[in-house]
Amino acid sequence: MSQTAMSETYDFLFKFLVIGNAGTGKSCLLHQFIEKKFKDDSNHTIGVEFGSKIINVGGKYVKLQIWDTAGQERFRSVTRSYYRGAAGALLVYDITSRETYNALTNWLTDARMLASQNIVIILCGNKKDLDADREVTFLEASRFAQENELMFLETSALTGENVEEAFVQCARKILNKIESGVIWSKSTLSTPANLKLPLTVLKVSSSWLRQRPTPFSQGLPCTIGEREWTGFPHVFAFRTTAFCGSIA
Numbered sequence: 001m002s003q004t005a006m007s008e009t010y011d012f013l014f015k016f017l018v019i020g021n022a023g024t025g026k027s028c029l030l031h032q033f034i035e036k037k038f039k040d041d042s043n044h045t046i047g048v049e050f051g052s053k054i055i056n057v058g059g060k061y062v063k064l065q066i067w068d069t070a071g072q073e074r075f076r077s078v079t080r081s082y083y084r085g086a087a088g089a090l091l092v093y094d095i096t097s098r099e100t101y102n103a104l105t106n107w108l109t110d111a112r113m114l115a116s117q118n119i120v121i122i123l124c125g126n127k128k129d130l131d132a133d134r135e136v137t138f139l140e141a142s143r144f145a146q147e148n149e150l151m152f153l154e155t156s157a158l159t160g161e162n163v164e165e166a167f168v169q170c171a172r173k174i175l176n177k178i179e180s181g182v183i184w185s186k187s188t189l190s191t192p193a194n195l196k197l198p199l200t201v202l203k204v205s206s207s208w209l210r211q212r213p214t215p216f217s218q219g220l221p222c223t224i225g226e227r228e229w230t231g232f233p234h235v236f237a238f239r240t241t242a243f244c245g246s247i248a
């Protein structure tokens with residue numbers, strides 16, 4: 001297998017969002033995760049930026065397609081259009097700015113309304129390295145996370161602390177939800193009409209799919225495995241894998 005083919009082999013594909021107020025460090029977190037370096041010349045994001053990386057979660061290769069959204073209010077209508085179909089999100093505030101923490105509820109409402117009720121969200125209190133300037137305690141943020149069913153970590157895009165962990169923990173939780181059927185049972189692709197939506201949440205191997213009955217294998221017009229799915233132009237097939245989505 002060529003180097004490119006090998007690096008593109010994965011079991012699952014998840015769409016991720018990075019959301020939160022402007023200046024909290026979203027672009028720097030993404031850069032640190034992908035490049036393992038601090039981006040010290042970060043400017044405000046215009047609209048959205050994109051990054052991707054394959055990670056190993058408990059022996060499974062998961063490709064994360066990550067959309068880094070602009071935090072500035074003037075881009076809100078653009079960034080909202082990227083939420084649909086997201087399986088996971090990093091919800092970022094800056095531990096040195098109470099204003100960014102106070103905005104979390106609005107971001108959360110948007111994510112659950114526009115992406116999915118099932119979206120797995122990890123709250124990231126970024127700029128952990130600036131502890132001396134802290135305006136938000138670890139304890140209050142962890143209470144907020146608990147009350148809102150979020151995972152929680154304090155991160156530093158500068159030092160790299162907990163950055164990889166944030167993405168990996170979020171992906172692991174999504175995998176757990178898939179394995180336990182939560183995502184399929186709640187986000188059912190129940191009617192062919194629903195399938196017109198261009199949702200690209202996850203990709204599973206055909207053997208995995210055969211072992212677990214999903215709406216796809218319950219009489220809907222599609223084939224699994226090496227053939228293309230029929231009738232869904234937005235869905236493309238891979239040689240040894242089948243592609244399926246989760247409704248937002």
Ligand SMILES: Nc1nc2c(ncn2[C@@H]2O[C@H](COP(=O)(O)OP(=O)(O)OP(=O)(O)O)[C@@H](O)[C@H]2O)c(=O)[nH]1
Nearest residue numbers: 022023024025026027028042045071127156157158
């Ligand atoms: N000390 C410290 N500074 C950080 C950290 N992360 C980001 N910064 C700084 O915070 C500023 C904003 O970072 P960005 O990554 O551009 O913020 P953003 O959330 O993407 O901003 P928007 O694109 O406007 O939404 C920059 O000056 C970064 O250098 C961190 O972990 N520690």
